[in-house]
Amino acid sequence: MEKMAHFNREVIPERRMHAKGWGAYGKFTVTHDISKYTRAKVLQKGTVTETFTRFSTVAGERGAADCERDIRGVATKFYTSEGNWDLVGNNTPTFFIRDVHNFSDLNRAVKRDPHTGMRSAQNNWDFWTLLPECFHQITVVMSDRGIPASFRNMHFFGEHTYSLYNAKNERVWCKFHFKTEQGIKNLSNEEAAKINGMDRDYHGRDLHDAIERGDFPKWKVYIQVMTEEQARKHYENPFDITKIWRHAEYPLIEVGELELNRNPENYFAEVEQAAFTPAHVVPGIGFSPDRFLQGRLFAYGDAQRYRLGVNHNLIPVNQAKCQVNEYHRDGAMRVDGNYGRAPAYSPNSAGIWAAQPEVMEPPLELEGAMWCYDPKDDPTDDCFRAGGDLWRVLTEDKKAILISNTAGDIAPCTQNIKYRHAAHCYLADKEYGERFAKAAGLDLKEVIRLSKLSNNELNIETTKPQA
Ligand code: HEM
Structure with a gap:
């Protein structure tokens, strides 16, 4: 009876999107000095940080075939000495949409039709084409890069504009780029159809087998940097995730290298239960006025409280490797010591849980009106x-x-x-x-x-x- 009862409860909710995925551990080595931009310890020259990366498709469910035409998600957790930094990106430099309001609609349009329960090209293209900001991303997805030959053979990007701030609390805006050292390789529709018919887990198998045989995939890591002054004068909204920053104007600055070198021991424990959120940053790395990013800061933790439970950060793959003093208490599956007898409120006379003003990012001056700006017929956009x-x-x-x-x-x-x-x-x-x-x-x-x-x-x- 116990066996059956446990078996009946083995399946947990899949991720609402990016449900099909594969993961690997690795290391991130900083080879260049970018300390003038950031004080993040993970980004200081010579630092080596353990990582965990999960690759995914977006539209397919947990059992979907790997070689579908789709963008690929790439989420990396950096277990830094200051806590976890998660960079949750994709294999494209920009995104379809730029307004959080449209996000659930995008996924409903590319996923299943409410009437037939089937995927629908009509729904997908109807939505995409009604929002002209999707156009660049449609072009990328329909290009030869729409079906990568493997995860190892593609670049990936943070996409959003983030910020970096240095020891003097001076801020710049920044974009993250990961360039494959294996070279870009893609599949044609015909090749992909054949592979999907034979092996639905083709990309996962490729990654696993390469790591098992010691052929560790690597990516060179770069940033682009824009000063606050440049951002004010930039001809496009620098915080619009559907826009690129041209490399000729904002050149790539080399930072280091990411290598994937260890397969997880257990898929469920380490890949299915992995939880990434763009809200996880460390001192020296911050957010930006990109309102699409701001929506994401809420969505991931919220989804994970539902998918994995309120204590998902205690699952080993998600735990920081250093002491992190969040003062969450109790909740389902709180299986560590729950901070013992330490006070559960803050501030307190014991002087614990005190805020650390030294890790605060510099204040952000805002200007302009807060409203639902829809720039589609704006001639400057x-x-x-x-x-x-x-x-x-x-x-x-x-x-x-x-x-x-x-x-x-x-x-x-x-x-x-x-x-x-x-x-x-x-x-x-x-x-x-x-x-x-x-x-x-x-x-x-x-x-x-x-x-x-x-x-x-x-x-x-x-x-x-x-x-
Ligand atoms: C407002 C826009 C967005 C919202 C609300 C959103 C929300 C979510 C949610 C709720 C999940 C599932 C999280 C989980 O269950 O663990 C997810 C997964 C993911 N998202 Fe987003 N997303 C947005 C935009 C983006 C963008 C722009 C990117 C890339 C730059 C991205 C990359 C990913 C990736 C890679 C995953 C899978 C993470 C993993 O491997 O566990 N998302 N997203």
């Missing part, structure tokens, strides 16, 4: 520049792959959605629009007419499904 720039640097064979992947993926959708996307492609680059229109069998004159409308007009004209 160009949602298509980065997608157009990407199109123009692609070689001819990569352009052909992008067009054929897009036409294939959008094929099941109604015409209105295809026209909406074609108008966006045309706005990004005439050639991009012309070639997509041709591949999708659309009337180019109509695409050009639609591309001249404002975003609101375009959405109204293309909201009623046509045959």
Whole structure:
């Protein structure tokens, strides 16, 4: 009876998104001096820090196949001497959307349809194309990079603008980049379909086997830095996660290297129960006015309190390797000493749980109105520049792959959605629009007419499904 009762309770909720994933331990070594930007001990030259990284797809459930066209999540926990720093990023430099309000809708659109319970290209493309800020990310996902050959063969990024502050409490804005040392390799739709038919855990197996045979994957770590002054004058919102910072203007600064070198002993204990949150930072690393990031600061811990329980930070894979004095008490599955007889309130005359003003980040001056700014028809906000720039640097064979992947993926959708996307492609680059229109069998004159409308007009004209 006990065996059955335990078995009946073995399954825990999967992550709402990024449910299918694989993890490995490693080390992060800082090879360059960036102390003028940050006082974080984990980022000081010569420091070596133990890490745990989990790779994931986004849309598929826990049993989904690895080689789907999707972005890949990459979350790394750095067990630093000042507590855990989690960098929870993706294998793309930007994201689809920039407003927290849209986040659950994005996932509902790419996941299952409420009526059929099936994935739906119509829902997916309808949502993506109604928000023009998705355009750059759509271009990346439909490109050859949409299905990596392995986790080892892709870059990854923090995506958001974070901040760094140094020993004098001087702040700069920063983006994190991890560049694969294994080289970029991708799969075509045909290769991926074949692999998915044979081995749904292909990327996990590749990572596991490489580490088992001592072929440790490595990534060079870089930052981009923007001063507060530069940010005030920047021509785009530097805190908009759908925008890139051009490398020519904000060059990559080398920091160090991440190596993955040890497989977990137990998948459930270490990978399924891993809990990452962008809210975990250490002194010297901070947040920014990116309101999408601010939404994430709440969402992860909240999801983990549901998925793993209120004491999820006590699960060994999530525990800091140094003493961390959060003063949470009690709660389900509190299986350590629960701080014994120490006072449970703060402030107290015993002088414990006292705040540490020395780890506070510098105050942030804010300006402007707090409101639901929706810049889609703002002429200074160009949602298509980065997608157009990407199109123009692609070689001819990569352009052909992008067009054929897009036409294939959008094929099941109604015409209105295809026209909406074609108008966006045309706005990004005439050639991009012309070639997509041709591949999708659309009337180019109509695409050009639609591309001249404002975003609101375009959405109204293309909201009623046509045959
Ligand atoms: C407002 C926007 C977002 C919200 C509300 C959000 C929320 C969440 C939640 C609730 C989870 C599941 C956490 C868990 O159960 O442990 C998750 C997982 C994840 N998210 Fe996000 N997310 C957002 C945007 C992003 C962005 C922009 C990135 C990349 C830069 C990202 C990367 C990831 C990754 C990699 C995971 C999987 C972590 C793991 O391996 O355990 N998310 N997200």
